[in-house]
Amino acid sequence: MTFARKPYIREKSSVMAMAERAALGLKPNGARKAVMAHCAAAAHPAPKGAPPARGGVLEQLHKARLVELGCMCCDMALDVFTPDVELHHLRAGMGWGKGDWMTLIPLCPEHHRGTTGVHGLGTKAFPKHYGFTEQDMLDKALQLLNITPKGKETEC
Template sequence: MTRAEHIHKGKLAELGCLACLRIHGPHAPGPVELHHYRGGGWGRGDYKTLVPLCPAHHRGPLGIHGLGTKGFDKHYPFTQRDLLDDALRMTA
């Protein structure tokens, strides 16, 4: 892991779940898992495509891996791309 990747991942972890932030507004961040946004392609992008999500929004029944990527984007009033844009803006 490069120094830049380590720093970026640390900043993401401090943000807390970006889905919870959009749903509930500002609150104390909890533990997160870093999800790789795939943007329509297969395979993982680099560290700049990571989105911090709580376990429920990552692996839970109403999370990205529970609903599927298309289902997640339909279920919530925001998309994975919106969350990635938030992450990049907030860590810039």
């Protein structure tokens, strides 16, 4: 799973747009709005079939950095770099819901959805098979990104 980096462009609020049009002496008629919307869409077209971007800039940056790390399971178990990854939410200790975007782990398709992966083996059999847990993989990923995991801050 790859994430394309897109420039962050802050959209003007409708109040600001109305104020700018009023300052220029323009009337907010329907034809002008249609032309402005068409020009804005032509300037930054979204790829066909792409889902809308979710989250903020920090979340998208964090996901892009995780993808660049490669599969954590391949790295820890086999000492191999696997570039094609999917982002997995940490399940252990999260209850019925998913964690936030800071609990994402980059895994290759086999270690994510495959028979020897987290979803294939389950949360109990995965650590028995590999000798490390999802939390260990998350900690290593955050360590490689120079991010201190929550609850592991050290006092100076």
